[in-house]
Amino acid sequence: MGAWSKVRRVFTRDANIVTAEDLLSLAREDRLGGRTVHVTNDSALRHSAVWAALRLRADLVSMMPIDVYRQVQGLQVEVPKPPVLISPGGSEVGIKEWMYSTQFDLDRAGNCFGIITERTGVIGPDGRGLPGRIDLVELGEVTVRAKGPQISKYKICGVDYDPWDVWHERQYTVAGFPLGLSPVAYAAWSIEESLNAQQFARDWFGAGIVPSGTLKNTSKTIDRKNAREAKESFRAAVSNGDVFVHGADWEYKPIQAVAQQAQFVEARQFGMGDIARFFGVPGDLIDAAVSGSSVTYANISQRNLQFLIMHLGPAVGRREDAFSRKLLSNPRYVKLNTDALLRMDPQTRAATIAAQINSRTLTPSEARALEDRPPFTEDQYAEFDRLFGSRSVPTPPPTAPTGATS
Incomplete structure (x- = not known):
């Protein structure tokens, strides 16, 4: 069954309740036994390429000045910004921190959520006062109830909220599904491969675990029962780095690493390229360029312009549209000043x-x-x-x- 079919199956079960973690589980299949790393929104951040991609995008978006305009006789005229676009989280959280946090969540999970705790006297499109303060909430604390593409209820930290009391932005959307898709869920295989390579490296160099080898009795033939007992005794001794004691009849030949495990550096290198594609960042910007490939730009402005047009610009445009529709009254609209990126x-x-x-x-x-x-x-x-x-x-x-x- 395809991943998208599983999304619909999970979303329609249990009275249409789905959490952000449900999306992550859809990208995983049953694993063979062994020591593996389970990828979640949080554990994915242990991978340097994931962190670098999310940080880069969130850093750049958060530093773009937010301007408000209206059309006057065909001209774009700048007007004062409302308080929600200066300190959206009150005196404790300024717009730069708020933009960083929301962009980080959008890029890793496809959604960001906040509770609208204050409203202004200006009436918005829904007939209520426009948001005056938005307190962001952790992704893992949010559950939604929906029918088809419409969300009817949010549950945040166990408390039910109506849609007009919740700030919800989406990214990576598909038709008919009310939540944005999670890149971490769909990139789980690539992230998991690299994290497991890291786990192996820690076990090998840190704990002294021997991944494979041969244990041979030179004086007699060992039946299955004795072989199993010897294997268990040997494993119990060396699994925590202890010393294995034996007589003159046992000979152990360690194998330094299984062939696939010995390539963990290469696995991590190529995993970084996959992760960069999933998160919309050119590999060279996070030091994940694949050997043998290169792109030359005349100057830094051309490099930044290519990144803006091909990767970051569409996300910026969608955020401008969300702010214009939900935080301002017509005919005012929001523009993020991308000149900050094109220095x-x-x-x-x-x-x-x-x-x-x-x-x-x-x-x-x-x-x-x-x-x-x-x-x-x-x-x-x-x-x-x-x-x-x-x-x-x-x-x-x-x-x-x-x-x-x-």
Whole structure:
């Protein structure tokens, strides 16, 4: 049975109650006996590639300034932000921390949840006051009840909440399913392979466990019963690093590592590439580039632009839409300033600004404002005149006389 069929089966059972952990269990099948690592949203963070990918995306999104606009005569005009977009968690949690936490949950589990504890006097689309404070909650504490694509009830820490009292953002959605899909669940096999390689390495180098070897009696033939007893005695002695004591008739030849286990470094390397794809991050940005492949960019701006367009931009756009619909009243809307990600090197930035000034799309005072500098003073203009012989600031083209035609 396919993974998606199992999602629907679990979601429709037990009065349509499903937790975030249920999604993780769907990606796993029965395992053979042995010491393995069970992958969950929390245990996946032990893998450095998972942590790096989640941290990178959450860091960048949290540092993007959030601006609010409205259209005035066809122009985009910035307006003051409501308090919920400045300190959404009250005085204890600012917008940067709140954005980091929510993006982290969205990227690892496909969902983030919060309880709306305060509302403003502005009426939103649902006929209630717009959210004024949103206290985030842990993913594992949330259960939802739904019928088809509509969620009718949230249970958070054992308390029932109506949908209008809960902030819920989704990512990686599919039609007809009210929750976002969890990348950790679908990447569980890749993550588990790497975590088990780490577990083997810890056992081998830390606990001194011998993975395989031969134990031979050189003086007589051993039947099954005696072989089993010898094996159990030997295993009991060496499993915790103790010394195995025997007579002159036993010969032990350790095998340093089973062939597949000896390749745990390679397994981890290739696992990182899989994880980077699941979490929407280029492998080279988390130091997981596969040997023999390389991509060259002219400058850092091109690299960041490619990452924004191909990986991070769609998630940013969906968050802008969610904020605009749920936190603001029409005709206001939210934009995350992605220029914070597209920072250029000084030489490229200077050339770009100069080209905009010369093409009359940017004034010198606006250019200086971008550099957090005040407009030129008359003394500064005079200094330019002394250095270059004329005012080195572009002037607008002459205006045609009234009534003139082109």
